[in-house]
Amino acid sequence: MSNQRIYLSSPHMSGHEQKYIKEAFDQNWIAPLGPNVNAFEDTLADYCAVKHVAALSAGTAALHLALILLGVKTGDEVMVSTFTFSASVNPIVYQGAKPVFIDSELDTWNMDPNLLEQALKERREKGWVLPKAIIVVHLYGMPAKMDEIMAVANQYEIPVIEDAAEALGSKYKGKPLGSIGDMSILSFNGNKIITTSGGGALLSNDKEVIKKARFLATQARDQAPHYQHSEIGYNYRMSNVLAGVGRGQMEVIDDRVKARRDIFEFYKANLSKYDGIKFLEEPDGNYFSNRWLTTILIDEDKLGVSREKIQEELEKVNIETRPLWKPMHLQPVFDQYESYLNGVSEKLFKCGLCLPSGSNMDNTIKMSIVAFLARCINSEQLV
Numbered sequence: 442m443s444n445q446r447i448y449l450s451s452p453h454m455s456g457h458e459q460k461y462i463k464e465a466f467d468q469n470w471i472a473p474l475g476p477n478v479n480a481f482e483d484t485l486a487d488y489c490a491v492k493h494v495a496a497l498s499a500g501t502a503a504l505h506l507a508l509i510l511l512g513v514k515t516g517d518e519v520m521v522s523t524f525t526f527s528a529s530v531n532p533i534v535y536q537g538a539k540p541v542f543i544d545s546e547l548d549t550w551n552m553d554p555n556l557l558e559q560a561l562k563e564r565r566e567k568g569w570v571l572p573k574a575i576i577v578v579h580l581y582g583m584p585a586k587m588d589e590i591m592a593v594a595n596q597y598e599i600p601v602i603e604d605a606a607e608a609l610g611s612k613y614k615g616k617p618l619g620s621i622g623d624m625s626i627l628s629f630n631g632n633k634i635i636t637t638s639g640g641g642a643l644l645s646n647d648k649e650v651i652k653k654a655r656f657l658a659t660q661a662r663d664q665a666p667h668y669q670h671s672e673i674g675y676n677y678r679m680s681n682v683l684a685g686v687g688r689g690q691m692e693v694i695d696d697r698v699k700a701r702r703d704i705f706e707f708y709k710a711n712l713s714k715y716d717g718i719k720f721l722e723e724p725d726g727n728y729f730s731n732r733w734l735t736t737i738l739i740d741e742d743k744l745g746v747s748r749e750k751i752q753e754e755l756e757k758v759n760i761e762t763r764p765l766w767k768p769m770h771l772q773p774v775f776d777q778y779e780s781y782l783n784g785v786s787e788k789l790f791k792c793g794l795c796l797p798s799g800s801n802m803d804n805t806i807k808m809s810i811v812a813f814l815a816r817c818i819n820s821e822q823l824v
């Protein structure tokens with residue numbers, strides 16, 4: 442088994458994808474529009490309980506368009522979770538705007554609503570222009586504290602973009618993530634819970650917003666017999682071939698969520714006995730995570746083995762693990778920007794590890810991962 446690498450999260454086809462791809466070929470819809478794109482958008486809208494969806498070339502493209510549609514321009518500020526992947530932040534800089542990073546709270550690891558409020562209050566008291574938008578990330582599938590965040594955002598009248606790239610299938614108070622903010626984005630990159638190899642989507646209940654997103658995503662062509670442009674456009678639409686993959690994937694999304702949640706439970710059942718290993722729990726019944734990746738926190742003193750050692754030992758047997766996201770305020774490319782910190786994301790980054798969580802791992806694979814982990818921990822504890 443050690444020659445077949447076990448990834449954190451690898452693509453898991455349903456078997457129905459090729460039927461939709463074949464349709465695209467049969468009808469010669471090999472273009473960034475067509476029946477698969479329309480059907481994929483409708484399925485997503487239905488599943489996420491939003492009225493309108495634009496399928497796009499990437500989650501990053503979706504976030505870029507969201508910021509453009511909210512009028513984010515040079516010199517503006519956008520508040521964003523610091524504990525995230527860089528793609529949550531890059532589009533802010535594409536617009537010439539400035540990210541302001543907000544740290545996490547310990548219950549969900551996502552944006553701390555109190556810190557968000559403190560940041561906004563401080564800036565208002567100084568008489569500064571308030572941020573144009575807030576990007577809240579649902580990391581690893583865990584819903585952020587949306588009621589609290591929306592309450593603060595509404596108080597200051599700032600629109601909220603949900604970065605649900607890792608959270609398709611997660612719910613907050615029974616509502617699908619992506620349906621709560623003013624706009625939301627999804628990703629279908631190869632490592633996400635479902636994939637189109639690469640792709641993303643912008644979600645909104647506002648018909649005009651999605652109409653404008655489609656317009657901008659197809660080079661902003663004005664209504665005219667010739668090619669005429671009065672705005673800068675982008676080439677951000679999803680291919681009809683890839684949307685066929687997405688249709689096949691959406692047929693099994695609930696199975697995929699269940700499989701990922703089962704993997705979390707499996708790890709918990711087998712590793713909770715170690716004092717030095719902690720899991721991220723759903724705070725209460727209002728939070729339903731798709732468990733995109735199972736993550737653990739390692740207390741080296743209690744466990745007797747470091748995170749680095751575990752990662753190294755598993756790598757030797759071709760099992761991929763990875764530290765949690767390195768906070769954006771610590772990234773060389775972003776460290777000149779302002780941040781509101783409480784130490785949480787840095788602490789998580791220091792001791793957290795992502796475990797293989799792909800829905801295509803069978804029982805033998807899961808057991809072998811746990812066995813290797815146990816061997817690594819036990820042998821160190823004997824020393």
Ligand SMILES: *Cc1c(COP(=O)(O)O)cnc(C)c1O
Pocket residue numbers: 498499500501502525526528529578604606607627628629630639640641
């Ligand atoms: C994957 C991801 C994105 C970007 O999505 P792409 O489709 O890869 O562009 C954005 N935010 C988060 C939190 C992600 O994990």
